[in-house]
Amino acid sequence: MKKFYFPPFALFMLLLFGNSFAQDNGSINSMQQSDDEKVYKRSEVDQQSKIIKKPIPSTDRMCGNDNGFVRVRVVLLKSGKVGDVESLKTSECERFNENSLDSAKKIKFSPAVKDGQPVSVSVMIEYTYNRH
16 A cells, blocks of 8 residues: 655645635635625615715826726725725726725715615726816
8 A cells, every 4th residue: 555645845735725725615705795794786775875075086196198087896884984996997097096096995985774774885986087
């Protein structure tokens, strides 16, 4: 009978990363949002979140005389904090994209409501850059 030899480095890697390899897809999704933090679409809630303050992106890092448009997906958490922020439509100017993401992270809002309870919701925010 032949013995199987496990190199020490491979054993270390298995111990270090073994649990993450064994996770199912449900567990991986829960890393992004916990089960009690389901993110609803706007059409699924009874009362929409209300944006109280939408910060204006900084204009100190503009791209010359360029104009631009950026669309951002923002998760507005039921806790009243901003969750994940990602660009959906980007501008050719990377500074516009960065400014939009930075501004979206600073949004102030009241949470959406479903069945009388605050819930997290995903919304689209648009930023237009016009340099005169």
